[in-house]
Amino acid sequence: MVSRKSHLQDTTFAFLDIETTGGSAARDRITEIGIRFWRAGEQVGEWQTLLNPDVRISSFIEHFTGITNEMVADAPRFEDIADELESQLEGAVFVAHNARFDYGFIKQEFRRLGRLFTAKVLCTVKLSRRLYPEFRRHNMDALIERHGLAQVQRHRAMGDVEAMLSFFLHAKTEKGDEALEAAIADLLQTPSVPSHLPPDILHELPRGPGVYRFYGENDALLYVGKSTHIAQRVASHFSGDHNSSRGVRMSESLRRVEWTETAGELGALLLELKQIKSLNPLYNRRSRAAKRLVTIELVENDQGFLQARLVRELEPHRLGDYYGLFRSKRDAEKALSGIATKNELCNKLLGLEPDHSGPCFQRTLGRCKGACEGVEDGVRYNLRMQIAFHGLRLKTWPWDGPVGVVERNAATGVTDILIIYNWVHLGTVHDEQTLHDFAAGNESVTFDLDSYKLLVKALLDRGGKGRKIIEMPALKTPDVVMP
16 A cells, blocks of 8 residues: 655745845846745754845835845845755745745746746645635734734744744644645645646736736747636636637647736736737637728718718727728628618618619518608608617717826736727826826827727726726827728
């Protein structure tokens, strides 16, 4: 009989904490690392260093951590300690409180050096939730207070490591080895991921909104997606949520995942649309850019009857004069035919039949009230036309100029201000000062059908959903052109 491995007896746990210059692994850097190693019931070593982050530490972070620019000026850089750190962590379980933060920063630092770092990861926030589900809060201050742990120097690496290890040992005593072993074993189970990806990829992915990209061999872009919870959505791809033959092919081809975090859902939706249209991923079939849009315009003929005509050269500043946006002439004519049948309108006046003498085909079937023969009054017919087309009428841009739509993510502290004009996304900035310094450039921008629908829904149809909107009438705007 094969005995089951005991993590508490056979595994080295590296309790690790870092201090950083900010909250983004992509932009910020590590200023301190502290580790204590625990195995089979006892501490077996520790390792600690300050790091020179090669960027200035803000006064806020200096006050928060107590680590000043002077303290790190002569400290080693990450590249100087990378080999030793990797050696220290080799074969150990990487343990951290909110492990995604610490692990993400360590991986990013190695990535800057062109190196891959992976480890089994145990998050003590998740461990606390598993062992103490009756409590709502599981941050370190809550654990210290709730379990009567010794006070430590918070927001310094070794202080937080000491608190984390104290919680681990307290849980071992209070819940027992069997419960702790079961919780660790469950949390260390690696979710199934495609064979060509790092096994810990899901630990890296953000838990908030943004856009993710799947790449295949030779860096071919396979797929672009968006989610309000990137990690959850990507995991659903791996767990059979896309178990069609197309999904299987994509999974087998997958070699790399990239992502861009956003402050909110609207920013993620706009970025997804932009990347699908500009990058043409292999497996995205929807939302491809239309080569040339078609719309419908209503104009009076010589007899005073409203006629429908198809238009390709739209003027974005007068969208309210047009009805519907279609990807092709065929789609527009199909819509006109449906309107004609439903509202007993004239095929000839709708441009569905060539001009000829006599009644339209709808009239011969009893589905036209006779405008083509002068039987129906023009005023009455025109009113019926306006009613029939009302639902297709496009929305004219309601502001005097561009606006900044503000999205804030309370969990990450990230702010995005989406600059929108004439239903086109011109760009994104992250604070109001940059917003007012924004220069849209002289190049024209292209109107997009999907962005139009998305922005109308977000800013008008839902009443703006309580969004903060900053008007920018003085901003020099580029020309908006139709595809």
